[in-house]
Amino acid sequence: MTDIAPPSPSSSAEPAHDRQNLIARQPILDDKRAVFGYELFDRSTAAAAHTAASDAALLFNALSYAGSEALVGRKTVFINCTHESLKGPHLELIHPERVVLKVQTLGEQATPEQIGELLPVFESLRARGFRLAFNQEVLRRAYASWLPQAAYIKLDLLAFKPELAEPLIKFARSYSAAALVAEKVETAEQYERMAALGVRLFQGYWFAQPTVIQAQTIRPSQATIVQLINMVRQQASLTEIEELLKKDPTLSFNLLRFINSSGFGLSCEITSFRHAVMILGLKKLFRWAALLLTTSRNTGSPPAVGQTAVVRGRLMELLAAELLQPEDCDNAFVAGVFSLLDVMLGVSLEQAFESVALPQPVVDAVLHGKGVLAPFLELTRACESADEEAFARCAQALHLSNRQVNWAHLQALAWAENLDQDE
Incomplete structure (x- = not known):
């Protein structure tokens, strides 16, 4: 990839960091x-x-x-x-x-x-x-x-x-x-x-x-964007890039919204991170990340809501792995992460979902509380609360034991905790 060079700092772009x-x-x-x-x-x-x-x-x-x-x-x-x-x-x-x-x-x-x-x-x-x-x-x-x-x-x-x-x-x-x-x-x-x-x-x-x-904005930390840029320059595998996108809901949200925008000109909506990277290609992914870097705030670690979203997505993915097909597990992750879009954007979920293409099972679960993923999202929310009755009811509905759910929750917390170390 000799035609890709690292982004150079631009003083003229600096004012964009801290303004609306x-x-x-x-x-x-x-x-x-x-x-x-x-x-x-x-x-x-x-x-x-x-x-x-x-x-x-x-x-x-x-x-x-x-x-x-x-x-x-x-x-x-x-x-x-x-x-x-x-x-x-x-x-x-x-x-x-x-x-x-x-x-x-x-x-x-x-x-x-x-x-x-x-x-x-x-x-x-x-x-x-x-x-x-x-x-x-x-x-x-x-x-x-x-x-x-x-x-x-x-x-x-x-x-x-x-x-x-x-x-x-x-x-x-x-x-x-x-x-x-x-x-x-x-x-x-x-x-x-x-x-x-x-x-x-x-x-x-x-x-x-x-x-x-x-503009309603949610922006990734610069450290995460730099990590993505470095991965692209090193020609990391599609799986490695997808993993990074899965760890940062703000990064993945912006990518899906960008690739499905009218300016990109696609005739169909892209709803998976892997497909988005494949469509964009490494060279354009680099360009996108470099522009995102120049327009992002220089914040430190991702906000607490982002951390909660990642835990929720990973927990849903792990729970779904016990019962569903791999594609449904991917959608479970997306549903968990994007179930907090309303908090991240400061608008209703209905408004938030209008600005990004998502798989129908995700929309059904998050917006309407129905479909194959809805019980997993309900159980995940119960794990975050102190409502033991709701926790027991949701786990039983999915025929999952307390031990299975608690173990998956610990794994999800540990996975999210490693975010800062990975960056």
Whole structure:
């Protein structure tokens, strides 16, 4: 794996460690007022701090933390990019069909050489399937070479006089195949004028102001992420990586939520850690972990709730091993760990489960208290309480002796206790 290098510290990413992730979205509508897509803005970072690192963090947080289905659904996402971030490895983690990269021009002082230097970057991105959006400055003569690269040209209605709209649109259609987006539409008159000129996509306060969404986050300790990065660099086995994911519920939760996000572009949901790693591959797993490291808080050991979740998952796995098939044992572990998602996220279990794909037996047990795993979860919860009557009833229902359950509980506690030593 010679193409994988360790992540370098980035001072520009440091502010993300201790701040909330605030992501604003503004809809882009078609001529029937239906939502075509959303443009995303990072409201956690001042405009002056817009960098390649902040671009990567915005896209990563949108897909990993904010619950991308709730944020953008299956719509097209427009992301503002610095020229540096167009070369960033974070773009390897997303499906090109889901994302439009919005690129600024270089300004009036740019030389022909500087403008030309970006053409190979644009061509490479388009070859990978990405679409590029430019503002109306790309219609200036100096940027003629960029026009064939444009999938979208955004016309800022506050940047030119109304009488210039028609010649700008005619010029854009003569020299590019780009779809035109009228942005900063603030009045009905502006909308009607641009619609009459054949523009079919619109964005602006007249339709909707940007709405701010606060990401719900649970983040692994940096020590655990570094351990994952080292395992990938050393080409650890799939089993070893899966074991690490099973030991840290925050790490596994973020991985499942990311790989099932709209930006990753899969047609089916991934519900097992092993399958997630196989789909992602070592190189992309490394990229994901490196980005997670730059956006995670520098906390010490995992919080108590994480420890409890791990014990619960391991105990359910051990108890299920006495009676169920191996696949059901894996699901038992997931059910135990993710039964505390409401506490970790600070929302209801129903809301928490909307943001991550999980096997149906897990959903049945945790949300509805039914199915093959439900009795094991009930017994595990009884083990955590001082209710001896509930403990005896649950153990008896599964035909497990007190000795079997107590021994499994001790093993689960010992396994979880070794977490800090393993890290």
